[in-house]
Amino acid sequence: MNLFEITIAILIVGILAYSLIYTLVVGRQHKVAEGDFDSPIADHVQKNVYIKNPIFLAYGIFFALLLFIILFIALTFF
Template sequence: MDKFTIAMAILAFMIVAGGLIYTAGIGRLVDIRKSEIDTPMNEKIQRHPYIRNPIFLTYLIALGLVGFYILYLAFTRSW
């Protein structure tokens, strides 16, 4: 394994770990809010519910990085 492969693996692990921590934090925040009072949703979130979801954002970022890595390997490796 070359250095770039190891760096990409570490970056991917950090993204997944960051997404997990962020999602857990949002989950706790939602549980606290639901137990106290049911608040109305922000108008921006109502218009764009998928863009504001951290899980979807994590998957999109990870998919982009994996795609970049596949293209990198396709153009740099000699078959």
């Protein structure tokens, strides 16, 4: 592996670790709703609906990694 591949691998592992920890922290902050009503949505999530949502974060990371893989394959084999 060359320096570029090692750097990309470290960056990918760092992003995945951060997203896993962030998702676990956000998931633990919300308590289970009692009764028939949902719990209120946190203020910071309401202000940034798409950025603070772990599902959209996971999709964004997936597509970024997919683009990196396509770029890597294109640069390596073509």
